[in-house]
Amino acid sequence: MDDPFVLYLIRHLETAANRERRYVGWSNVPVCTAAGPSGLYPDHLTGSDLLRCRQTAVMLFPGMPYEARQEFREANFGEWEMKTYExxxxxxxxxxxxxxxxxxxxxGGERFADLEARVMHGIDRLKKQKIRSAAIVTHGGPARVLLSELAPERQPFFGWSVPPGGIYMLEWIHRKSWEEGHRCTSLSEVPITGSANM
Known part of the structure; x- marks a missing residue:
């Protein structure tokens, strides 16, 4: 029987721009909160190459190697970058x-189909690694893309709530199902460790 596979999907910790409810895409802003180790021990740790994700990975997974990938960046918001709903x-x-x-x-920004294609390309690369678990530290947009594509049941893109520091655990009973692109068997939220303002 195949081994199970577990994927931890993590949105970076809060930034000042998040607090101001700004659209932050490729701007390289830092986090403004801190968190202790997550207590999770995936075989592989990857995610966005932007600063806020790299900082989050260091806090949640101290000492673990982090593979920074552009595929897991937030959407490019073009002229709407750093603007608010107002x-x-x-x-x-x-x-x-x-x-x-x-x-x-x-x-001047990114089409949804392009965001979706690059995020799923990152997933395809991850599937080629013979591992039993992985964590992806990413952003709200890519996290919603992945939940839409991998959760047990499809929901609209904006139907997913992915707060800063939020962690979802996706589980496949058989690793082969993960590698073949099937939806996960179960989905649950993982409480994040205590955080504090920096």
Missing amino acids: DLKENVRYRSWIDDPSAEHPP
Whole structure:
């Protein structure tokens, strides 16, 4: 019988821009909270190459090697980068994007199909590694893409709640099911360790 596979899907810890409810894509902002070790011990640790994810990985998985990959970056928000809902709410294109991110995209930014393709390319690379568990430290957008594609049941992209520091555990009974791209068998949220303002 195949071994099971476990994937921990983690959104980076909170940034000042998150607190201000800004759209933060490729801007390299630091986290503004701290957390202790997660108590999780995956075989492989990977995630976004942006600073906030690398900082989160160091705190949650001290001493573990981290494979930084551009595939797990947040969406490129183009002209909407670092703007808030209040800044954009009168923008017709923005409202269309909120209603259906697959039908519209930020000016100068990334189309949803491109975000989805690069994130899933990162997953395809991960599937080639003969491991029993992995953790991905990423952002809200990629996390929602992965939950939409891998959770036991499909939900709309914006139907997923992925707060800063949030951890989901996805489990497959058989590793082969993971490698073949099937949805996971079970999904649960993992409480994060205590955090404090930096």
